Amino acid sequence: MDRQMIFRVALRGDELLNNPRFNKGTAFTVAERKAFGLTGRLPSKVNTLDEQCERAYLQLQGRDSAIRKNSFLQSMKSQNFVLYYTLLSRHLRELIPIIYTPTEAEAISDYSHLFRRSEGLYLTFPDQDTMEQDFLEQTRGKDIDLIVCSDSEAILGIGDQGVGGIGISTAKAVIYSLIGGIDPSQSLSVVLDVGTDNEDLLNDHLYVGWPHSRIRGEEYDKFVDKFVQLVRKYFPRCLLHFEDFGVTNAQRLLKRYKETHAVFNDDIQGTGAVTLSCVMAAVGVTKTKLSEQRYIIYGAGSAGLGIARQLRDAIVSTDSLSEHEANKLFYLIDKHGLIKQSLGDGNIREDLKDFVRPDDEWAGVKENGAGEISLLETVKKIKPTVLIGCSTHASAFTEEVIKTMAEGCQRPIILPLSNPSKLVEVDPKNANDWTNGKALLATGSPFPPAKMPNGKDYIIAECNNALIYPGLGFGAIVSKSRRMTDTMIIAGARRLASLSPALKDADDALLPDFADAPQINFEVAVAVAEQAIEEGSADVTWTKEEARERVQKDLWLPIYGEYVYAKDGMM
Numbered sequence: 001m002d003r004q005m006i007f008r009v010a011l012r013g014d015e016l017l018n019n020p021r022f023n024k025g026t027a028f029t030v031a032e033r034k035a036f037g038l039t040g041r042l043p044s045k046v047n048t049l050d051e052q053c054e055r056a057y058l059q060l061q062g063r064d065s066a067i068r069k070n071s072f073l074q075s076m077k078s079q080n081f082v083l084y085y086t087l088l089s090r091h092l093r094e095l096i097p098i099i100y101t102p103t104e105a106e107a108i109s110d111y112s113h114l115f116r117r118s119e120g121l122y123l124t125f126p127d128q129d130t131m132e133q134d135f136l137e138q139t140r141g142k143d144i145d146l147i148v149c150s151d152s153e154a155i156l157g158i159g160d161q162g163v164g165g166i167g168i169s170t171a172k173a174v175i176y177s178l179i180g181g182i183d184p185s186q187s188l189s190v191v192l193d194v195g196t197d198n199e200d201l202l203n204d205h206l207y208v209g210w211p212h213s214r215i216r217g218e219e220y221d222k223f224v225d226k227f228v229q230l231v232r233k234y235f236p237r238c239l240l241h242f243e244d245f246g247v248t249n250a251q252r253l254l255k256r257y258k259e260t261h262a263v264f265n266d267d268i269q270g271t272g273a274v275t276l277s278c279v280m281a282a283v284g285v286t287k288t289k290l291s292e293q294r295y296i297i298y299g300a301g302s303a304g305l306g307i308a309r310q311l312r313d314a315i316v317s318t319d320s321l322s323e324h325e326a327n328k329l330f331y332l333i334d335k336h337g338l339i340k341q342s343l344g345d346g347n348i349r350e351d352l353k354d355f356v357r358p359d360d361e362w363a364g365v366k367e368n369g370a371g372e373i374s375l376l377e378t379v380k381k382i383k384p385t386v387l388i389g390c391s392t393h394a395s396a397f398t399e400e401v402i403k404t405m406a407e408g409c410q411r412p413i414i415l416p417l418s419n420p421s422k423l424v425e426v427d428p429k430n431a432n433d434w435t436n437g438k439a440l441l442a443t444g445s446p447f448p449p450a451k452m453p454n455g456k457d458y459i460i461a462e463c464n465n466a467l468i469y470p471g472l473g474f475g476a477i478v479s480k481s482r483r484m485t486d487t488m489i490i491a492g493a494r495r496l497a498s499l500s501p502a503l504k505d506a507d508d509a510l511l512p513d514f515a516d517a518p519q520i521n522f523e524v525a526v527a528v529a530e531q532a533i534e535e536g537s538a539d540v541t542w543t544k545e546e547a548r549e550r551v552q553k554d555l556w557l558p559i560y561g562e563y564v565y566a567k568d569g570m571m
């Protein structure tokens with residue numbers, strides 16, 4: 001056995017069996033059972049990891065609904081990391097939708113009823129005086145590389161979920177380990193419970209979070225800042241991942257902290273990166289350039305703005321357009337229709353100003369009574385080649401919208417990205433049928449293949465940030481980057497795009513299959529680490545040429561090591 005896989009462990013008996021990092025259950029060998037006081041605590045048969053997986057998979061199959069499978073897996077995670085991650089790895093495509101979107105959305109929305117045990121760090125607004133102590137209780141003695149946190153205001157597409165948002169932090173952290181190779185014992189999932197404006201939760205006497213309306217303004221900022229400063233004080237080199245904050249806070253917090261710490265907002269930057277990869281692959285199929293597209297982005301929240309900026313920045317750096325020229329390729333639509341000057345400052349967030357369309361461009365175009373221009377009218381006028389949905393508005397891409405778009409271009413690129421599945425802007429099967437198989441499609445949650453007119457399956461790629469953020473994060477962690485820069489993110493996105501199956505066969509999926517996500521994210525991590533070294537964001541002594549070897553070396557894999565008892569060993 002590899003010398004590194006021998007662990008000196010100080011836990012014995014139940015403490016060892018109850019520690020998911022070290023527990024092996026029936027896989028403890030006879031010698032280990034003797035050394036760690038486990039002989040009488042386990043049935044006599046020593047199982048292999050394969051046997052344990054077989055049994056666990058059978059138990060899982062016995063659960064008759066996705067949500068019950070989700071609960072079963074969550075409980076397994078709290079018992080045995082190696083078994084949990086091995087089982088997930090062996091059935092990746094089948095189980096990702098169970099532990100992530102769409103099933104995790106259901107688990108989060110019913111969090112207070114399903115609650116069984118702690119999943120991470122709960123920092124609650126009225127307890128802020130003890131925040132440092134609470135933080136240290138959870139992290140003392142640990143070498144934390146990754147912190148995923150949410151304030152739960154905009155969970156997936158299901159809105160404010162109060163304390164239940166811990167579920168998105170843990171799900172995202174699991175994906176980091178499963179796909180990205182981050183040691184699960186070196187990550188921490190956090191919910192910042194600043195109250196909730198979700199009336200259903202506030203009226204539920206079983207709600208387990210702080211039953212108070214959401215704190216905003218200065219008090220909110222101070223609370224978040226206290227947390228961020230603790231992260232910086234105790235783990236100056238960890239990656240701080242923000243997930244599912246409300247759009248205004250998401251943008252502000254990223255801007256506030258990105259120059260001083262390696263922070264990453266997945267909804268803005270991760271979604272921007274994976275969508276850029278997807279569009280790069282699509283324009284590879286149509287043999288056109290990013291700068292030759294006309295883009296409609298429907299839903300101008302965190303994801304919409306992140307996508308617009310990422311595409312714009314890539315156009316500027318690849319196709320040599322000025323930022324001003326590149327901005328003009330984008331048409332953003334939100335609740336008040338097309339984002340144009342006459343909506344007025346009250347209806348246009350400050351961070352959207354790059355993409356506001358001039359009114360005179362729309363003279364003669366049909367408006368509703370409130371002076372708003374709809375998606376359909378925008379499609380008719382500009383003849384988009386790319387249509388992206390991140391609005392949470394289910395079925396917004398109607399047959400008329402899709403058919404009108406298809407009249408205006410050979411291969412419409414249509415990416416309805418809203419999660420969970422029931423909120424998708426158009427079922428990809430319909431988009432495929434309405435365009436006679438011409439559309440290049442990808443969605444945010446998994447969908448079955450569509451049928452091409454020639455009878456072949458068209459695989460619907462999953463354009464979900466989970467296909468890229470684990471690699472982006474791992475690349476930053478391995479290279480000990482002080483910041484997660486835009487150029488590191490673009491380097492990862494380019495690497496992902498280069499691995500698109502559609503570049504080999506135009507009828508194949510725009511992005512690699514999730515079943516290949518670990519290998520894909522490995523490549524992304526290498527690209528990010530190389531870029532970090534090249535641009536000086538990294539803090540390591542090794543060279544760019546060594547990045548691949550270093551990423552490989554630091555990968556955490558779910559493998560049982562051999563344990564020897566040592567009083568001063570790991571706990």
Ligand SMILES: NC(=O)C1=CN([C@@H]2O[C@H](COP(=O)(O)OP(=O)(O)OC[C@H]3O[C@@H](n4cnc5c(N)ncnc54)[C@H](O)[C@@H]3O)[C@@H](O)[C@H]2O)C=CC1
Pocket residue numbers: 154155156157158244246247266267271274298299300301302303304333334335336389390391392393417418419420423443444445463464465466
């Ligand atoms: N595929 C992926 O990787 C990702 C998908 N998403 C999905 O995108 C959706 C939006 O997420 P976020 O941007 O984080 O939320 P957000 O709340 O920041 O943005 C949603 C935006 O859509 C707008 N909107 C709502 N109803 C609309 C309508 N009828 N017409 C036009 N605009 C409308 C809202 O005003 C808001 O600006 C969610 O369903 C989320 O699950 C988000 C991040 C990643």
Ligand SMILES: CC(=O)C(=O)O
Pocket residue numbers: 101155156157244266267419444464465466
């Ligand atoms: C995928 C993701 O981050 C979201 O839907 O919010």
Ligand SMILES: [Mg+2]
Pocket residue numbers: 156243244266267
């Ligand atoms: Mg998200």
